[in-house]
Amino acid sequence: MHKIIVRNGLQIMLGAFIYAVAITDFLIPHQIGEGGVTGLTTIGYYALNIPPFLTNFVLNGILMLIGFRFLDKKTVGYSIWAVIWISVFLKLPSFLNYHTTQTIIPAIAGGVLMGIAMWLIFRGEGTVAGSTILAKIMNRYFGMKNGTAMLMFDLCVAVPSVLIIGLQNMMLTIIELYVSAVVLNGLLSRFGARKAVTIISNQTAEITAELSTMLHQGITLISAKGYYHQEKRPMIYIICTDKQVAQIVPLVSTVDPDAFVVVDNVHSVKGESLEKIL
Incomplete structure (x- = not known):
């Protein structure tokens, strides 16, 4: 049991690091949004210059209360661990310092990294809170795939972001969310099937x-x-x-x-x- 906890904890930390890299090196530098709490985090940064780590920690802390009601305590515990490390890595300086004028590249790369990160965290029996909490609930009670449920909830935040980041970047955000959902569903189906x-x-x-x-x-x-x-x-x-x-x-x-x-x-x-x- 101790080995499983350590393995899951390390796997979640790796996923949290990749998740933060996707945000700080691909999404934020190119004014691309996201869905769920992460989308609100980027919007808060673009519109009000609120540090992403702070928004992530506060909003996800609130959503964890919902998790206590609908999810098992082990999943909630691992999710808190994931939220803490995502917030820590978001506070660190940019890792890659990547910039390009080809905005489709960071959208696709960010989506791939997001999908991989969430897969690692899910495999570690946790979530990144936000829309993944809602996706876990939909998966548990209605059998909907995690990636599909997350895409549905994320679009509810991504589409209105057009008022902050403009139409082009909103479309890039939807591409990023779709790529992320496809990668997540593919990895969950391929590894562990x-x-x-x-x-x-x-x-x-x-x-x-x-x-x-x-x-x-x-x-x-x-x-x-x-x-x-x-x-x-x-x-x-x-x-x-x-x-x-x-x-x-x-x-x-x-x-x-x-x-x-x-x-x-x-x-x-x-x-x-x-x-x-x-």
């Missing part, structure tokens, strides 16, 4: 024994009956990773070349050694 493998064979016992030796994890046998032949036989059902699928299919073919194998994407799994897909 699970597969469900169903195997139907006349040599169930032999295949199960081989799979148990190779995988060292639980394997489920489901009673089934074929309609055409009215023959009863168990089906093998396994939740595994993409890497394990690449091992399972050749092994099954070796034991029984006529085996019927079905591989499905799994949207959510929960268990002692498997992570919930966000």
Whole structure:
């Protein structure tokens, strides 16, 4: 448990650093906004010259109270850790000092970095508060993807920002938000995704024994009956990773070349050694 807390804490710190770099080196220097609390942070800086770290800390502190009501305490604790470190890194001087007249570049680069940062923080079981708190709630209670829910809430802040940053930069902000959502959804789906493998064979016992030796994890046998032949036989059902699928299919073919194998994407799994897909 201690190792998990340390790992998550370090992962969140790395995500917070990348998040701050996206803001201080790509968004703010090029007058590009954001969504949610981060969008309000940039607007506060552009319009009133309020330090971004201060706005981030105060507004997210308020939203954390909402998190206490709807999210588990572990997520809230990690989120507070993320907000603290984002505020710390936002207070530091610019890291890259990057400037360009090609404004589409910082919009795309900022979106990619935002997506990576939020993925790291989500993998560390936290959030960056703001719209991610609302996205977590939508994911938990309505099954909406985190990136999609965040994009929806972020647009509510990004579109009105046209009054402060102008039409062109507002459009760049929407591009940045879209890129961020795509990157976040892609990373969450690619890293940590699970597969469900169903195997139907006349040599169930032999295949199960081989799979148990190779995988060292639980394997489920489901009673089934074929309609055409009215023959009863168990089906093998396994939740595994993409890497394990690449091992399972050749092994099954070796034991029984006529085996019927079905591989499905799994949207959510929960268990002692498997992570919930966000």
